[in-house]
Amino acid sequence: MTKRVQRSQNFQGVSPPGTLRISSLIETLCAAHLTSYVESPFQDRGGIFIVGPPSVLKSTLLDIVARNYNDAISVSDINARTLDDLRDQIAAKAIRTLVIPEYRKLHERHTYTSSNVEGTIRALVGEGFGAASFGDGRINQMKARCTLLSAMQPKFQAEHFKAWEDSGFNRRFLWSLVRMNDPQILDRAVEDWQLLEFGIAHIPPVPSSIPNLTTREERAEMRRLVKYQPGGSASIQFAFMCKLLSVFKWWYKLMKRRDRDALAQVRAFAQTLGKEGAELVL
Numbered sequence: 001m002t003k004r005v006q007r008s009q010n011f012q013g014v015s016p017p018g019t020l021r022i023s024s025l026i027e028t029l030c031a032a033h034l035t036s037y038v039e040s041p042f043q044d045r046g047g048i049f050i051v052g053p054p055s056v057l058k059s060t061l062l063d064i065v066a067r068n069y070n071d072a073i074s075v076s077d078i079n080a081r082t083l084d085d086l087r088d089q090i091a092a093k094a095i096r097t098l099v100i101p102e103y104r105k106l107h108e109r110h111t112y113t114s115s116n117v118e119g120t121i122r123a124l125v126g127e128g129f130g131a132a133s134f135g136d137g138r139i140n141q142m143k144a145r146c147t148l149l150s151a152m153q154p155k156f157q158a159e160h161f162k163a164w165e166d167s168g169f170n171r172r173f174l175w176s177l178v179r180m181n182d183p184q185i186l187d188r189a190v191e192d193w194q195l196l197e198f199g200i201a202h203i204p205p206v207p208s209s210i211p212n213l214t215t216r217e218e219r220a221e222m223r224r225l226v227k228y229q230p231g232g233s234a235s236i237q238f239a240f241m242c243k244l245l246s247v248f249k250w251w252y253k254l255m256k257r258r259d260r261d262a263l264a265q266v267r268a269f270a271q272t273l274g275k276e277g278a279e280l281v282l
Helices: 022-037 058-068 080-091 103-107 111-125 154-167 185-192 216-225 235-254 259-273
Strands: 019-021 047-051 072-074 097-100 147-152 174-180 278-281
Touching: 019 022, 019 259, 022 047, 022 058, 022 097, 022 147, 022 235, 022 259, 022 278, 047 058, 047 154, 058 072, 058 097, 058 147, 080 111, 097 103, 103 111, 103 147, 103 154, 111 147, 111 154, 147 154, 174 235, 174 259, 216 235, 216 259, 235 259
Parallel strands: 019 278, 047 147, 047 174, 072 097, 097 147, 174 278
Antiparallel strands: none
């Protein structure tokens, strides 16, 4: 029971410690989509997985990105053939972000099929995807890279954690752990017969490019913020956080806001990257 986000220039304050406003998470997901516009020597795209129990609005929040940006596409079910069909659009940057509202759907297939798709996704957000196994490898092709935004429940993550750690899948993404601070909020929305208001009326516009606006000190802090993320080497996660901060600083300059407000938003989101995650509040 939610409403679509529209563009304006309202600003929501930073949430108290241990909590994250839903509006801040929406802004972060939109900024994550725009990280591919940040000028960087690091070509890995990475992405964000929202990890949380049912009724946390995970799919709803992710679909906001797909609905508001033409270069983001939502796919509820995907296979190797579909990814190959999208490859040229991704390589041409007509599609910059894949949104998969429920990642578990990919694993409701034969193990070989899901592993093949997952390997392609791993390449798309990392070293780049050249050609499918059933394609002709002799043809010159540009590498396709894109950002991934998806969601899953904690139990599903736990079931696949070891395999993802071994394959390098974990280290390519930020794993954002959340839960609602008020589990009954959706039931009350239905009882009141009213849509929930997220408290946000703006998303960042699409740029031509975004310069790296982070300082060395800020990058050092971004490294500390991914300390508890899985995967061993956190270089992709670290770089993604730096790009995320660049997007916020660029966007907030357009809105005449201060750099420290942008840093505060990234710090607020980073609470979800810690050992205990954060609670979502309206």
